[in-house]
Amino acid sequence: MPADNKPMRVILADDHPIFLIGLKVVIEQGHRAQVIAEAMAPDELLEKLREHPCDLLITDFMMPVEDQNDGLRLLERVRREHPTLPIIVVTMLNNAGLFRSMLALDIQGLLSKASMANELPAAIESVSRGKPFIADSVQQSLREAADYGSDTLVALQDLSPRELEVIRLFATGISVGAIAAQLNRSKQTVSAQKVSAMRKLGLANDAALFIYLQEHGLV
Structure with missing residues (x-):
């Protein structure tokens, strides 16, 4: 991420010109981020990413072009x-299975186009601090599909006090290295305790961990 006094360099991708303009306005209105390149198709996005070093990609999930309309495949290639x-x-879709697949690709932010004007600035701010941002509508969809259901409530009791301490601190946006320094443990130990806690809770990535902690009042 850039220094605090410099705007984040953003590459923006969406296949609808009007929506692309709207996204850019929302992104740049707070002077926290600056769009340095735009793309309207998957191949163009990959080219822009190679040509322009950036701090953040904000992209539509589906950008159909000829035979290529698989948003997950595009995200996998970008990753x-x-x-x-x-x-x-940002997406108009409301599919818990797709949301889960996107989060498994270590997507830091996931939100609906319907609430983009309100949520995108908060998402950019959250991601800039190293914390994932999952829109309320996405979280609701995941809850309804039981992706983060009651099974994890029992698992929480199985966490050791040190594992619980580590994931609580991680949820506040503190890095593993900073947690290690604060707790006077090695970085490897803290990382292992975080991974162990996530495995016990059945959570695949940091975004899933953040949702779980938020839902259960641990953030």
Whole structure:
């Protein structure tokens, strides 16, 4: 992420020109981020990502072009080529299975186009601080599909005090290294305790962990 006094460099992708304009206005209105490149198709997005170093990708999930309309395939390719790039996905879809698949690709932000004007600035701010942002509507869809259901309530009791301590601190946006320094443990130990806690809770990634902690009042 850039220094605090510099706007985040954003690449923006959407296949609808009017919506692309609207997204750019929302992104730049708070001077927290600046759009440095835009794309309207998958191949163009991949080209822009190679040409322009950036701090964040904000992309529509579906950008159909000829035979290529698989949003997950595009996200998988972006993730392979840019494994550490923060990604926020905006979508009109409301499908818990797709949401879960996107989160499994380590997507940092996931929100609906319907509430984009209200939620996108908060998503950018959250991701800039290293915390995932999952829109309320997405969380509701996941809850209704029982993706993060009652089974994890029992598992919470199985966490050791140190595992619980680590994931509580992680949920506040503190990095694993900072947690290690605060608790006077090695970074490897803290990382292992976080991974162990997530495995016990049945959570696949940091976004799923954040949703779980938020739902159960641990954030």
